[in-house]
Amino acid sequence: MLPYAYFEGRIVPSQEAKISIAAHSLQYGTTCFGGIRGYARDMEFRLFRIFDHYDRLKNAAKILGMNFEMSFEDFKKAIFELVEANKPESGFYFRPFIYSDDEVLTPKFMGINFKVAIYMIPLADYLDTSRGMRLIVSSWQKFPDSAISTKAKAGGSYLNSSLARTEAMRLGYDEALVMDSNWNIVEGSAENLFIMYRGEAYFPDLGSSMLEGITMRTVLELLKENGIPVRFGRIDRSMIYTCDELLLTGTGAQILFAESVDDRIISQEMGPVCKMLREGFESILDMKHPRSNEWVTVINK
Ligand code: PMP
Numbered sequence: 001m002l003p004y005a006y007f008e009g010r011i012v013p014s015q016e017a018k019i020s021i022a023a024h025s026l027q028y029g030t031t032c033f034g035g036i037r038g039y040a041r042d043m044e045f046r047l048f049r050i051f052d053h054y055d056r057l058k059n060a061a062k063i064l065g066m067n068f069e070m071s072f073e074d075f076k077k078a079i080f081e082l083v084e085a086n087k088p089e090s091g092f093y094f095r096p097f098i099y100s101d102d103e104v105l106t107p108k109f110m111g112i113n114f115k116v117a118i119y120m121i122p123l124a125d126y127l128d129t130s131r132g133m134r135l136i137v138s139s140w141q142k143f144p145d146s147a148i149s150t151k152a153k154a155g156g157s158y159l160n161s162s163l164a165r166t167e168a169m170r171l172g173y174d175e176a177l178v179m180d181s182n183w184n185i186v187e188g189s190a191e192n193l194f195i196m197y198r199g200e201a202y203f204p205d206l207g208s209s210m211l212e213g214i215t216m217r218t219v220l221e222l223l224k225e226n227g228i229p230v231r232f233g234r235i236d237r238s239m240i241y242t243c244d245e246l247l248l249t250g251t252g253a254q255i256l257f258a259e260s261v262d263d264r265i266i267s268q269e270m271g272p273v274c275k276m277l278r279e280g281f282e283s284i285l286d287m288k289h290p291r292s293n294e295w296v297t298v299i300n301k
Helices: 024-028 050-064 072-086 155-170 214-225 237-242 272-285
Strands: 004-007 010-013 036-041 044-048 092-099 115-122 133-137 175-179 185-188 192-197 200-204 230-233 245-250 254-261 296-300
Touching: 004 072, 010 072, 044 272, 050 072, 050 092, 050 214, 072 092, 072 115, 072 296, 133 155, 155 175, 185 192, 185 200, 192 214, 192 237, 200 214, 214 230, 214 245, 214 254, 214 272, 245 272, 254 272
Parallel strands: 133 175, 133 254, 200 230
Antiparallel strands: 004 010, 004 115, 036 044, 036 092, 044 296, 092 115, 175 185, 192 200, 192 245, 245 254
């Protein structure tokens, strides 16, 4: 963690940002969070889609019934102040989150006070981007939205991701894909996915049990710009095994391709769509894309 964090309304040394062991959020996982990347380019830091990350966090609070009064202006100000205080030397990641340190025994959202904190870490690759991922379909199912909101990016729901990811790692694979209760593949443990299948990009239905990723939303626009037809629907295991490319997208993961799923080879080399998307993403960060000014917030080093 970098030395300064945003805690209780101000920037403090990270060591001082401490909460009680009886905190509601620690006991019940009652948090929701975001993850924002800052890229180091030339003499600048370029922050990716901070408004969209703020907006998703705000919607998570709304879904869960948490109080969240922070305006986007205040959120942005906290982020700028953190960059100034931490003086990062390379690319980084912000973790904004909403939590409660109320010492209340009942698992509930009503009558609980929620607060915002943000910390920063240096972050290069979360998963290895230099090669294809070896994936498995996890035996852990993704919970349905009818059990826990899948759109809220809630702390407690990452027990599910942790189980799936651990299973993959324990068996010697890089990452796990999870199925929903209809046995359709919906995402990775912390990434969205789509496949190239007979010349079209297939995404799981938005209303399936997946988080609506901001990287995925960006990728959708890049696909459309490049004239690749996009479909939303059910993706079953057989489609995964026989697709031309399987891509994982996420703020941490960025854009990754699958080498194999359950030991069925998908592609040993990076495919053309993955290459095109990585180039598209770079052009956004290089401020050469028509949406760059809207999506990228620049901070001078
Ligand atoms: N699904 C899950 C479960 C995730 O944790 C993430 C990472 N936030 C994603 C998808 C990708 O979302 P984003 O592109 O907004 O990082």
